Amino acid sequence: MTARLLPKKDLPGFIAALAKKQEVWAPVRIQSQEAARFSRIDRPEDICLDYLNTKLPVKELFFPQREVMFTFNPGERSSAQASAQVRERVVLGVRPCDAAALELFDKVFVDESKTASPLAESKTAGPLADPYYKERRDKTTLIGLACNAPGQACFCTATDGGPHSTRGLDLLLIDLGDRFLARPVTAKGEALAKGLARAKDKDISLADELAEEARATMDFAIELKQLQKSLDKAFDHEVWHRLSLPCVNCGVCTYVCPACHCFDVTDEEYKDSGARIRTWDSCQFSLFTRHASGHNPRPDGMSRMRNRTLHKFCYFPKTQDKVLCVGCGRCITECPAGIDLRETLETLRDTLS
Amino acid sequence: MSTEAALRDRCRALLQSGEVALVVGYRAARTGGNCTPAFVTGPDQAELLVLDKTCHHNLAAYLPGLRHKGRVAVVSTGPTSRSIVNLLKENQFDRKDLHIIGVPDPSSAPASNVRNAVLFDEFIGDKADEPAPAPDQDLAAFEAKTPAERWEILFADLSNCIRCYACRQVCPNCYCPTCFVDASRPQRVGRTPDRSDTIMFHVMRAMHMAGRCVECGACARACPMGIDLMVINRKVAAIVRDRFGHVSGMSLDDPLPLTTFTPEDGQEFIE
Numbered sequence A: 001m002t003a004r005l006l007p008k009k010d011l012p013g014f015i016a017a018l019a020k021k022q023e024v025w026a027p028v029r030i031q032s033q034e035a036a037r038f039s040r041i042d043r044p045e046d047i048c049l050d051y052l053n054t055k056l057p058v059k060e061l062f063f064p065q066r067e068v069m070f071t072f073n074p075g076e077r078s079s080a081q082a083s084a085q086v087r088e089r090v091v092l093g094v095r096p097c098d099a100a101a102l103e104l105f106d107k108v109f110v111d112e113s114k115t116a117s118p119l120a121e122s123k124t125a126g127p128l129a130d131p132y133y134k135e136r137r138d139k140t141t142l143i144g145l146a147c148n149a150p151g152q153a154c155f156c157t158a159t160d161g162g163p164h165s166t167r168g169l170d171l172l173l174i175d176l177g178d179r180f181l182a183r184p185v186t187a188k189g190e191a192l193a194k195g196l197a198r199a200k201d202k203d204i205s206l207a208d209e210l211a212e213e214a215r216a217t218m219d220f221a222i223e224l225k226q227l228q229k230s231l232d233k234a235f236d237h238e239v240w241h242r243l244s245l246p247c248v249n250c251g252v253c254t255y256v257c258p259a260c261h262c263f264d265v266t267d268e269e270y271k272d273s274g275a276r277i278r279t280w281d282s283c284q285f286s287l288f289t290r291h292a293s294g295h296n297p298r299p300d301g302m303s304r305m306r307n308r309t310l311h312k313f314c315y316f317p318k319t320q321d322k323v324l325c326v327g328c329g330r331c332i333t334e335c336p337a338g339i340d341l342r343e344t345l346e347t348l349r350d351t352l353s
Numbered sequence B: 001m002s003t004e005a006a007l008r009d010r011c012r013a014l015l016q017s018g019e020v021a022l023v024v025g026y027r028a029a030r031t032g033g034n035c036t037p038a039f040v041t042g043p044d045q046a047e048l049l050v051l052d053k054t055c056h057h058n059l060a061a062y063l064p065g066l067r068h069k070g071r072v073a074v075v076s077t078g079p080t081s082r083s084i085v086n087l088l089k090e091n092q093f094d095r096k097d098l099h100i101i102g103v104p105d106p107s108s109a110p111a112s113n114v115r116n117a118v119l120f121d122e123f124i125g126d127k128a129d130e131p132a133p134a135p136d137q138d139l140a141a142f143e144a145k146t147p148a149e150r151w152e153i154l155f156a157d158l159s160n161c162i163r164c165y166a167c168r169q170v171c172p173n174c175y176c177p178t179c180f181v182d183a184s185r186p187q188r189v190g191r192t193p194d195r196s197d198t199i200m201f202h203v204m205r206a207m208h209m210a211g212r213c214v215e216c217g218a219c220a221r222a223c224p225m226g227i228d229l230m231v232i233n234r235k236v237a238a239i240v241r242d243r244f245g246h247v248s249g250m251s252l253d254d255p256l257p258l259t260t261f262t263p264e265d266g267q268e269f270i271e
């Protein structure tokens, strides 16, 4: 596909043109803070493009923390329906790691190999899919922003990604100083970039150099296939006790993780009416596995910390052939106990091999 | 010898002699930046221990989870030791199982806090100068606003809360076996970041902190969303100070204000 150029001075115009046809979402600074979070854009000047990564991953636009699955009222027939009417939208400024994580989400929430029985309302059978997730995914075009300066905690190169990776994206923007190189990945992305001037060879080689330089700053590497094999036999190893001591079992690492997707379903009721709500859940909480009887198969912090690690680096790769981590580094920078996932993985490798 | 070197020597000796099975202290993080909690079980690992101005975790939070696991030594700055005082008064840890290594707080403690350990079995290093008591200007500025403005500030800030409970998990006071927000039979508080449920969580937690919070700031530092939880905690602590003359965690002998009745307690709520 043809690489194109977007001069930075034309960015507001480019966004305004997009906004005529669909919603535009992009990182916006959280009130009075350094951090940015994806929000609906009304004015192009609200967009913040100088962030290492957004505080919360782009997953919240596909898998919101609070999703009303359906409401129930006396005398009415309920139907499963995404809470907000989702419109066609473009999300701009997605980091390559976050986009790669959506491919992992697709494995969980959409199964193309199976057919869902048609809902009475829709009549047509589609792939077996979570309707809330799939609707948002289908209606979204993703414009990425490549990382020329990865952060200290980033390690996407160790998880099959890279600072200029296009996995999961429709179009990738690469910052070349006063202009972006726009690299289409899908037909959707190509359509968005159609009106832009063609890039020259020197722009493309500059982008390639920047990608190499960015890669060179990232030094964490680990043999994940080998690790998966050792982890498979390590359930009862004493190392988990040692590793989990500092962990306070909060929800931070799972909530900020672009790949974590576990949820809980609760009913919120008022008098005779109510709503069934899906909300993020975390394997680090004791409530996550507590049975109705009160019995909890993961009774302590060790077993919960172990589960998070094994799910990401052993169970998920076993069934889906990919680790459930894209190396975004958020769990490292945000962990209140200062736990560094890379150190955990190195310790596991060194202890178990 | 530096305080840090003395601390390492002492911890090595404690582990070597078997006086303690575990030292909870601080170590450097892999990527630099702030220190992280360290759990040292062997004399050869005592080298890991660090004491610098980024050592601001309240290590007392780990004690309830370490009950009946052998004798524990805790590197205790002013705030950590104040929380230990509270845990002992609330019968959450057996004093016999605890060896408190007092240290001066090397971090820039907030003005409302004390720097040197208030309770210890031994003190390592020179006592730091305690900050002179200063009026809490942030709190005064907050209090000067109208109730409507205060609500607006709290609403706006708390609407960023993602209910990850990091604030609760790092707080030494939050050791309830089942937190009220986790009660599921019946469920008392909604589990989503819906604003009314989120505010319910924070208001209830503030109530449970009254007379117990030592204003260590661990909750606010833990919050990934940068929510200013200390404005709530300092307000609650100020109310307890004004009404009961009580400063939390300063001595084992002070009665706990909310579980002790005295005829002098304000009773104007009885009409």
Ligand code: SF4
Pocket (backbone or CB within 6 Å): A246, A247, A248, A249, A250, A251, A252, A253, A254, A284, A334, A335, A336, A337, A338, A339
């Ligand atoms: S963020 Fe850190 S302390 Fe919290 S559950 Fe994850 S590893 Fe444990």
Ligand code: SF4
Pocket (backbone or CB within 6 Å): A253, A256, A257, A258, A259, A260, A312, A324, A325, A326, A327, A328, A329, A330, A331, A332, A341
């Ligand atoms: S496990 Fe950590 S580094 Fe990996 S994707 Fe999740 S938050 Fe990012």
Ligand code: SF4
Pocket (backbone or CB within 6 Å): B058, B167, B170, B171, B172, B173, B209, B212, B213, B214, B215, B216, B217, B218, B219, B220, B233
């Ligand atoms: S509420 Fe916050 S400031 Fe108070 S003791 Fe707990 S962690 Fe420290």
Ligand code: SF4
Pocket (backbone or CB within 6 Å): B160, B161, B162, B163, B164, B165, B166, B167, B168, B222, B223, B224, B225, B226, B227, B229
């Ligand atoms: S740490 Fe922050 S985001 Fe998490 S529950 Fe507490 S206030 Fe909310």
